[in-house]
Amino acid sequence: MAEQNNVILHGMWASPYAKRVELALNLKGIPYEYVEEDLRNKSDSLLKYNPVHKKVPVLVHNGKAIAESIVIFEYIDEIWKDGPQLLPSDxxxxxxxxxxxxxxxxxxxxxxxxxxxxxxxxxxxxxxxxxxxxxxxxxxxxxxxxxxxxxxxxxxxxxxxxxxxxxxxxxxxxxxxxxxxxxxxxxxxxxxxxxxxxxxxxxxxxxxxxxxxxxxxxxxxxxxxxxxxxx
Amino acid sequence: MAEQNNVILHGMWASPYAKRVELALNLKGIPYEYVEEDLRNKSDSLLKYNPVHKKVPVLVHNGKAIAESIVIFEYIDEIWKDGPQLLPSDxxxxxxxxxxxxxxxxxxxxxxxxxxxxxxxxxxxxxxxxxxxxxxxxxxxxxxxxxxxxxxxxxxxxxxxxxxxxxxxxxxxxxxxxxxxxxxxxxxxxxxxxxxxxxxxxxxxxxxxxxxxxxxxxxxxxxxxxxxxxx
Structure with missing residues (x-):
């Protein structure tokens, strides 16, 4: 299924919340495109993908957007079951x-x-x-x-x-x-x-x-x- | 495994957080013992089981304590896989x-x-x-x-x-x-x-x-x- 995965991370280098997701993707070895956001001039994509909080990080997986770092962790672990798991199995x-x-x-x-x-x-x-x-x-x-x-x-x-x-x-x-x-x-x-x-x-x-x-x-x-x- | 399950919920009737867990247990049909806490005079059990926040709800499952309603939801769904699931499967x-x-x-x-x-x-x-x-x-x-x-x-x-x-x-x-x-x-x-x-x-x-x-x-x-x- 890996070849069907299109993963984009909207982040901002100094945001600890975005950094968490970057680290999680690196650890799992998931290839992704990174979009650096200017939080004083947010992109239309960010506003479209996270209309509720208008914040980074947003993970866009095959066109579906997920916001909030801890929610994203759970999603990543559920989708990519290979490689290291972010949550313990017990x-x-x-x-x-x-x-x-x-x-x-x-x-x-x-x-x-x-x-x-x-x-x-x-x-x-x-x-x-x-x-x-x-x-x-x-x-x-x-x-x-x-x-x-x-x-x-x-x-x-x-x-x-x-x-x-x-x-x-x-x-x-x-x-x-x-x-x-x-x-x-x-x-x-x-x-x-x-x-x-x-x-x-x-x-x-x-x-x-x-x-x-x-x-x-x-x-x-x-x-x-x-x-x-x-x- | 049901017969090995000893489930105790420490709650307080007016606490929305405790009420969430009560409702989750009812929906899943999980039998449990309910302990009503007096939050002005917290029981030794509550202080022992949730030393960090000293709050209800605490779910004690076979002697292991889990605090925070949303964390408890995830735990319940992972342990009791029969019956209705609290989280969607997708x-x-x-x-x-x-x-x-x-x-x-x-x-x-x-x-x-x-x-x-x-x-x-x-x-x-x-x-x-x-x-x-x-x-x-x-x-x-x-x-x-x-x-x-x-x-x-x-x-x-x-x-x-x-x-x-x-x-x-x-x-x-x-x-x-x-x-x-x-x-x-x-x-x-x-x-x-x-x-x-x-x-x-x-x-x-x-x-x-x-x-x-x-x-x-x-x-x-x-x-x-x-x-x-x-x-």
């Missing part, structure tokens, strides 16, 4: 992977962005929030990953992708913020987990160049600090 | 069901609760927000449900459940708010969809008595209005 493990992926998305991402967007007291508060959530994730991953961290490379799935896209460019975050993002002493499981895959080929391929990430984080930070000082 | 239809269930949960629920919790100008704003989201859902369902509304009873899945639990007790909402929740003229598809299943046995069984819902909505509304007038 239903309970699948439930846990979904649960923790939601946790990272709903509880950790926004707070992590807040650290980049704030300074002084507000930033201190955001850092505390992030550390609180990281502690919950560390405890959860102790049980979920267990001794399996070293095997992450061979079982790279939705949870790894969501975590990896959030913290994979941690060196750029550290440079811009002047602080450690995942302290190895405080969060040994999370730190080992991150270290286990940053050198993977598929991850390196999907990670934008360090200087480019530093640049966009600095612009993002300066513009957020400027608008908060005006408001 | 991968693209599945993706759409997941997408719209997320839309209702993330975009519509909070605004709907806001209408109950506010008065005057704030309530007017919340109503506008709800109507805007309902319009998006109406347009989406025109395509998604199409001519399939009449068949909803035989294909009652996650999207129907999430929609049904939010608006199934619409008569109680109308009594407390003194206004239509889903105007038939404005939202003919959504209205027909709702009408198609409110009389289903499984839905009626899971819907609390009208007077009880009116009571809890009134308490909820009064307490929210009181605290907003103090703040």
């Amino acid at each position: 239903p309970y493990k699948r439930a846990q992977a979904r649960f923790w992926a939601n946790f990272i998305q709903d509880q950790l991402m926004e707070n992590t962005f807040l650290v980049v967007k704030t300074a002084g007291e507000a930033q201190q508060k955001a850092i505390e929030q992030v550390n609180e959530k990281l502690k919950v994730l560390e405890d959860g991953m102790k049980t979920y990953l267990g001794e399996g961290i070293v095997d992450v490379k061979n079982n790279f799935g939705i949870l790894d992708i969501v975590y990896c896209v959030l913290f994979g460019a941690y060196k750029a975050h550290e440079e811009v913020l002047g602080m450690k993002v995942i302290e190895p002493e405080k969060f040994p499981v999370l730190f080992s987990w991150l270290m286990a895959f940053v050198e993977m080929e598929a991850v390196k391929k999907a990670t934008p160049p360090h200087e480019k990430v530093v640049g966009v984080l600095q612009v993002f930070r300066q513009s957020a600090l400027k608008s908060s000082s005006i408001a | 991968p693209y239809k599945r993706a759409q069901a997941r997408f719209w269930a997320n839309f209702i949960q993330d975009q519509l629920m909070e605004n709907t609760f806001l209408v109950v919790k506010t008065a005057g100008e704030a309530q007017q704003k919340a109503i506008e927000q709800v109507n805007e989201k309902l319009k998006v859902l109406e347009d989406g369902m025109k395509t998604y449900l199409g001519e399939g509304i009449v068949d909803v009873k035989n294909n009652f899945g996650i999207l129907d459940i999430v929609y049904c639990v939010l608006f199934g007790a619409y008569k109680a909402h109308e009594e407390v708010l003194g206004m239509k929740v889903i105007e038939p003229e404005k939202f003919p598809v959504l209205f027909s969809w709702l009408m198609a299943f409110v009389e289903m046995e499984a839905v009626k069984k899971a819907t609390p008595p009208h007077e009880k819902v009116v009571g809890v909505l009134q308490v909820f509304r009064q307490s929210a209005l009181k605290s907003s007038s103090i703040a």
Whole structure:
């Protein structure tokens, strides 16, 4: 069926949500055409394919559009059954992977962005929030990953992708913020987990160049600090 | 395998999230023990089974705990393959069901609760927000449900459940708010969809008595209005 598959990904290089799908497609070895969107001037295709949210990522498979990265993961796994699976095969493990992926998305991402967007007291508060959530994730991953961290490379799935896209460019975050993002002493499981895959080929391929990430984080930070000082 | 299944649901009668799981279990015909939680005095079991969010619902299947209603839906469908399926079998239809269930949960629920919790100008704003989201859902369902509304009873899945639990007790909402929740003229598809299943046995069984819902909505509304007038 591979020859009938026409796959197009509408993304934007700095979008963590689009990056997730790019990484998933790379890991599964699915060939696709990539369309870079200018989010200040969205293409007619993007507006047609995702009229509800008008956001990236959108995966267009043989003309059918699917939006939202986590929904796309499930779809990819159901259509392309060959190659590595993004969700574990055991239903309970699948439930846990979904649960923790939601946790990272709903509880950790926004707070992590807040650290980049704030300074002084507000930033201190955001850092505390992030550390609180990281502690919950560390405890959860102790049980979920267990001794399996070293095997992450061979079982790279939705949870790894969501975590990896959030913290994979941690060196750029550290440079811009002047602080450690995942302290190895405080969060040994999370730190080992991150270290286990940053050198993977598929991850390196999907990670934008360090200087480019530093640049966009600095612009993002300066513009957020400027608008908060005006408001 | 049915005889090996020990299923416990930790819920709270007024929680829409817990109600979703109750409805899913009823529809699939899965026998379970129900544990009503007092959310002001949570049981040790609830804290043990859902240490991350400390919320209902939690489904405990043969001692393994799964939290979050949408994660539980997927788990139920994967474990109990007999009987009606909560997700469509076609991968693209599945993706759409997941997408719209997320839309209702993330975009519509909070605004709907806001209408109950506010008065005057704030309530007017919340109503506008709800109507805007309902319009998006109406347009989406025109395509998604199409001519399939009449068949909803035989294909009652996650999207129907999430929609049904939010608006199934619409008569109680109308009594407390003194206004239509889903105007038939404005939202003919959504209205027909709702009408198609409110009389289903499984839905009626899971819907609390009208007077009880009116009571809890009134308490909820009064307490929210009181605290907003103090703040």
